Amino acid sequence: MEWExxxxxxxxxxxxxxxxxxxxxxxxxxxxxxxxxxxxxxVQWTVEEYNDQAPACAIDANFIAHWWDDEERTSTSATIFLAHIHVQCYFFGDFELENDICPSEIQCLADHERLMQYLVAVSLTLGKEVVMTEEAIHDAQVFVRVNGRSIHYEDIVQGAGRIH
Structure with a gap:
């Protein structure tokens, strides 16, 4: 796809x-x-009332696993930096891995390619499909599907034409 x-x-x-x-x-x-x-x-990782004053430079996987089991847990989040692109993770549940990005941080084709490299790395690491959608809508428009090294742009209707 072209940048425009x-x-x-x-x-x-x-x-x-x-x-x-x-x-x-x-x-x-x-x-x-x-x-x-x-x-x-x-990476910057924070846990409310744990390390807010000094975010950690790595996520503690054991802490997160135990955190999901804690009924009175506080909030935790991580920011993954792809140069100036901030990928946010809030660890909502162990059944679905979710990250958020702000579209305004993707300012050129090189930024898009940097994000796609991250999605490919995640897909290859997990052996699973990674999708990018609109925010917080489970049946939202899927913009991008990544399976391993394969990146597929869904048909996106804009005006009278389709973008592939």
């Missing part, structure tokens, strides 16, 4: 975020994702 098409569809400035999902995730998938981001990307 991506900018007007996938990364349009509509006030919403874009969600990145790995559906039917397991705790083993989460552990593999955590190992990937800790190893390959700059």
């Amino acid at each position: 098409q991506l900018k007007q569809t996938v990364y349009r400035r509509d006030g919403g975020l874009r969600d990145i999902y790995v559906r039917d995730a397991s705790r083993a998938d989460w552990a593999a994702w955590i190992a990937l981001v800790n190893r390959d990307y700059p």
Whole structure:
């Protein structure tokens, strides 16, 4: 896809975020994702009332596994840095791996390619499909599907034409 098409569809400035999902995730998938981001990307991880004053530079997979089992848990989040692109993770549940990005941080084709490299790395690491959708809508328009090294742009209707 060309940058102008991506900018007007996938990364349009509509006030919403874009969600990145790995559906039917397991705790083993989460552990593999955590190992990937800790190893390959700059990370800032915080846990409310635990390390807010000094975010950690790596996510503690054992802490997260126990955190999911705690009924009185506090909030925890991580930011993964792809240069100036911030990929947010809030660890909502162990059944689905979700990340968020802000479309306004994707400012050129090189930024898009950097994000696609991350999605490919996640897909290859987990052996699962990664999708990027509109924010917080489970049956939302899927913009991108990544299976291993294969990146597929869904048909996106814009005006009278389709973008592939």
